[in-house]
Amino acid sequence: MSTDAPRRHALLEITAKSLRAARPDDRGFVRPKALGSFDVVVGPASVERALAILAQLLEAASQQGIRFRADRESWNSVAQLAGETISLRLIEDKARSKHKLTTDERAYTKADLIFRRIPEWDYSPSGVLAFQVTEPGVYDTRRRWGEGRRGPLEAKIPSLLDGLRKIAEAMAEARARRAVREQEAQERERRESERRIRESKVRSFQDAILTQVAGWDSATRLREYVEAVERKAAAGGPGPTIELVRWSSWARAVANSIDPLARPTTPWEMDVPEWEPAR
Known part of the structure; x- marks a missing residue:
């Protein structure tokens, strides 16, 4: 049996x-x-x-x-x-x-x-x-x-x-x-996920660098404006007043706070994605 x-x-x-x-x-x-x-x-x-x-x-x-x-x-x-x-x-x-x-x-x-x-x-x-x-x-x-x-x-x-x-x-x-087919689909999904992550990093880098440029531009213009105010004050009187000194100090502090070049880290220390923009 x-x-x-x-x-x-x-x-x-x-x-x-x-x-x-x-x-x-x-x-x-x-x-x-x-x-x-x-x-x-x-x-x-x-x-x-x-x-x-x-x-x-x-x-x-x-x-x-x-x-x-x-x-x-x-x-x-x-x-x-x-x-x-x-x-x-x-x-x-x-x-x-x-x-x-x-x-x-x-x-x-x-x-x-x-x-x-x-x-x-x-x-x-x-x-x-x-x-x-x-x-x-x-x-x-x-x-x-x-x-x-x-x-x-x-x-x-x-x-x-x-x-x-x-x-x-x-x-x-x-x-x-x-x-x-499942393995091929998983591989396509993996590549697509990597592409989405890469594009997200590129967009983040672009946004960050454009934000830096905008901050630097605003800081530069603000410093120029402070200097113009100080020149006008000097032309109209014997010297800077306490109010002008205080105002200038605060205005320059604002410029430094938005200026990427005035920060401890330099702009090129950013995490640059593996991507080159079209030329």
Whole structure:
């Protein structure tokens, strides 16, 4: 007995017990309700055959290192192989026939109550079984194995297992492509972030140097203005008054406070960005 035989037996046992006890829905299909069941949707007449096919699948998969389990969170049955998880189900196709009016529907029709929607078709189990891959995201591979002129579903199990390997390979390749795209997107974002930071530093430097120029220009003009006031005062009297001296001192202090050349640090000690302006 293989190491996963108890697990396979438990999956089959839970599925069989729940499927056999299930009640048909309004279309005549049953499915297991127990947690830990394989995802099966068939007609009551196909229950035993579906369980036999499932047992055959689990045995063949085990011999090839493929494990099946029931996902307790999503309620999907999944195959695990090559590091991938692929959800799939065993289903019975629906047979379609022209809808037969019920007694109530005949009454509605006779009373001309058009607001009552009457279906055009009736659906019921067809007796035709199939495995359907329900895993999203990989659509360029085969996803369905049914029965027909080429044989019953029991004979399609080797093809199904081979198809699951191809799907696993496609999923791995798709994930690798996504990883490359994500890495490229991250690299673009990194370069864009660096560009934004660089441009921000350039704008900050430009604003700072233009502020320095404006401060230097205002300080220079203020000193010239102080000198002009002092010359006018000297021309009109014997000498500077206390008020003029105080005013001149304050005015020169204001000039020094806005003059970048009067500060302890020199303008060229600024953090210059790695950028050269257009010439």
